Amino acid sequence: MVVEKKRSPVGAAVLRDDITVAIRGAVVAELAEVGYGRLSIEAVARRAGVSKAAVYRRWRSKLDLVLDLVSATAGRNLPLLDTGSLLGDLELLLQVMARALQHRMALQIIPDLLAEAARTPQIAEKLHQTLEDYQRTIGLVVIGRAVERGELSAATDQRLAVDLIVGPIYWRLAITRTPLGTAEVRRAAEMIVAALQVAGAGPDAPEAEV
Template identity: 35%
Template sequence: MTDRSARRADQRTEAIKRAALDLAREAGYAKLSVEAVAARANVGKHTVYRRWPSRGLLFLDAVLSLSAEELSHPRTGDVVADLRAVMTKAVDLLGRPPWGPLYQALIGEAQHDPEVAAGLNRRFIEPQTADTRARLQDARERGEIASDADLDLAFDLLSGPLYYRLLITQKPITHEYIDRVLQAVLAGMGPGPQTR
C-alpha cells in the first residue's frame, strides 16, 4: 500500500467513525445502523464491514477515539487529592456531551456483545484500573493507607458508586459526592490497625 492509499484509507476510517458518532448523537445508539453510517460517510457498506465486523465494535472504536482528558493519577504525596483529581476529571467528562451519553450507550452495548465488553475492558477499563491500583499501592507503601488494605476492593468501592449513579439512578455525580465516596472508602483504609 502506497503512502497515498494508506492516507486515503485512514481518512475513510476517520470519516466512518465520525459518521457513527454523529448518528449516535442525533438518533441514539439503538437506531445506529451500518447502512446509515456508510451513507453518511459516503462509503460502501462493505468498506465499513472490512474494518469492523459489527456495529458494536465500530461504535467502540468511535467512542474511544474521542479525545479525552488525561486520566492518569498525579503523584503529589496526597492520595486523597490524587484520587479526587482523577475522579472529578472522569465524572466531568462523563457528565457532558459527547462523552457521557455515548459512554452510557457503549456500556449498554457491552452487556449484550462479549466482543465489545472485552474490547472496552482491555482498552479503557483495565488501564484505568491499573493506574488507580498503582496509585493505591504507592499510598500503601508510603503509609498513607493500611499496609493490609485490599487494593482491588478499594478500587471497586471507589468506582462502584459512580457507575451506579451514572448507569442506574442517573443522579448527578457532583464533586461533593466524590468527596463523600473518598471519605467513606479511605476512612476504612487508614494507616492505623485494621479490624477484621
C-alpha cells in the same frame, strides 16, 4: 465531503488520522442518537463526510468499529494522577469521572452498550477487558502510589479499592442520574480515603474521623 487520497499502486494505503478521528466522532454521535442496534456504516460515513470505503479500510464491521471506540475512549480518559496525596489523586479522578458520566452522550451511550453486551458476547468480552484494564491501571497508579507514600497499607486489596472508588460515582451518575457537585466530589474522596485507611489498618483499627 472529506475524501482520502487515491491509494498508491505501490505499498499499502496510508490512513489519514483526521479521517479516523472524524469517523470515531460520527460513531459517538450516531450511538447517542440511534443506539447500537440501528447504527449503520452508511450513516456513520455520511455524518463523518467520508465514503463507506474509508470506514471499511479501518474496520470490518460496525461491531469492530464500536469495540475499537470503547478501547480508545477508555484509555484516553484516564488523567495523569500525581498530585502528591491520595486525597488529591482521588478528587481529580472523581472530577474527571463525574464530568464524563454527566455528559449527555455518555448518559445515552453507556446504558445502550451495557444492554447490547447482554446480547452480544463480543461486546461483553471487550467491555469486560476494557474495564479490567482500566481498573488495573487505576489500582497501580492511585493505590500503588498511596502505598509507596505510606498512606495505605501494602496489604490493601487493589481490586476492591478501585471498586470502592468508582462504584459510588457510577451508581450516582449513570444509574440514579443524580447530579454531583464539586463539594460532593471532594466529600466523596475524603470518605473513600477514610474507608481505605481503616480497611487497610485491620479489624482492630479505630474508626476514622470523616
